Amino acid sequence: MASIQKRGNYWRVQIRRTGYPTLSSTFDTKAEATLWAAQQEKTLSEQTPERVVQRLRDQDYRLQDAFDRYIVEILPGKKPTTQERDKGSIRRLCRDYGEVALAKIDGQTLSGMIRQWQSKGLGANSIRLYLAHLSHLYNIARKEWGMVELINPVELVRKPKLPQGRDRRLVGDEEERLLNVCQAVNPELADIVIIAIETAMRQGEILGLEWRHVNWLDHTCYLPDTKNGTARVVPLSVRAEEALQRQQQRATGKDGKVWKYTNDGMRASYNKAVKRAGIVGLTFHDLRHEATSRFCEKGIPMMTVQAITGHKSTQMLKRYTHISGKTLVDAVRGS
Structure with a gap:
């Protein structure tokens, strides 16, 4: 059963079930706490203790951790020139967001990342390349690494429009x-x-x-x-x-x-x-x-x-x- 208690200005939820890890979180309102408790209890009733432990581990899996594994397992299957290009993009992504957990990057977070890239003068092609790397990473994590509950945030955001192609042609002599x-x-x-x-x-x-x-x-x-x-x-x-x-x-x-x-x-x-x-x-x-x-x-x-x-x-x-x-x-x- 879930225990919901008020602690100062926050509501704290704890859920204990025999054989399962203890789940806890805090919320601004009792309604939010009650909703979260109901969702988690439903999930516990549908999953084994092992699966719940794995899910909690997945929630802490950082972007850096995921891309480190991606570089070892996925990149070797690509062309050498593509590998070098992808490694450069991955390094830049991890430099700014490597400590963020995969499960924490949702559509809203990714939209903020896109706006930040744009404010730094990054072009649409470069941003779309970053998004392609992220999308492939999430799909691999879901399909091959057992992180089935991950939601691919790239599917939730609008991609920057590509600029018109260059129209420079040879003219005159x-x-x-x-x-x-x-x-x-x-x-x-x-x-x-x-x-x-x-x-x-x-x-x-x-x-x-x-x-x-x-x-x-x-x-x-x-x-x-x-x-x-x-x-x-x-x-x-x-x-x-x-x-x-x-x-x-x-x-x-x-x-x-x-x-x-x-x-x-x-x-x-x-x-x-x-x-x-x-x-x-x-x-x-x-x-x-x-x-x-x-x-x-x-x-x-x-x-x-x-x-x-x-x-x-x-x-x-x-x-x-x-x-x-x-x-x-x-x-x-x-x-």
């Missing part, structure tokens, strides 16, 4: 100016830029390309390891194939990686070239946007474009696609 400067810096850099514009491959996919993955007969290259974790085949335009042929002539061997640049080295050289060309606000990733938009302007079906670019969904593909005004006018006027 920017492509010619950029390639001229790249050619002067390093002909290899110029051909990397051409590959990006012609294929919509990501920077990591381009620089990770190996000669054994280039199929000259089929005019394709094979990407066994992509950001999405799925391999894909990328068709090569005449211009892209010519760029690869030039690089093959420069190469001392026909095995190994196609390009000599590292990711950091290429990014630094590209940024310098953009600056020297007098171009403002054009990232290397914008060349992927440019290529994707050109595919759509050519009238290539959306599903085909998605297969070429490797976007997970047509919704994500649309964020990367920005049809030029001239193309829209031509489509309407039949030019």
Whole structure:
């Protein structure tokens, strides 16, 4: 039976049942105390003493404890690059909230965390990544670690809306100016830029390309390891194939990686070239946007474009696609 007593300005509840751990809590009002007592007595009648003990332990299981176990048991199944990214996000989450118990993070608490992240200038993409980590953690804890009474708080909150996709495209003579400067810096850099514009491959996919993955007969290259974790085949335009042929002539061997640049080295050289060309606000990733938009302007079906670019969904593909005004006018006027 529950014992409800007033202690100063609070109401204290104690529940004792043979074979079960003692449960206790304090409340501001007697009504709250009575309701909690009824709920706990109902739970005791439905659960074994062992299950009640486990439930109490679960209530003290900290976010840090859970993520420590997650890193050991779950992360090794992910790609190495994903593991490193996830570990960084997890460290930041635990730095601020590691001492908080999983059972204490409800929808209201998580909404407050989101507002705090936003006040620190964290973008929607970063916040949604944090929420994805938390959601996966709670689902694993429920399904695989026996913490069946946990409620996933991510399902109770509104996620920040993603910003509109970047709409930066090459305009005027920017492509010619950029390639001229790249050619002067390093002909290899110029051909990397051409590959990006012609294929919509990501920077990591381009620089990770190996000669054994280039199929000259089929005019394709094979990407066994992509950001999405799925391999894909990328068709090569005449211009892209010519760029690869030039690089093959420069190469001392026909095995190994196609390009000599590292990711950091290429990014630094590209940024310098953009600056020297007098171009403002054009990232290397914008060349992927440019290529994707050109595919759509050519009238290539959306599903085909998605297969070429490797976007997970047509919704994500649309964020990367920005049809030029001239193309829209031509489509309407039949030019």
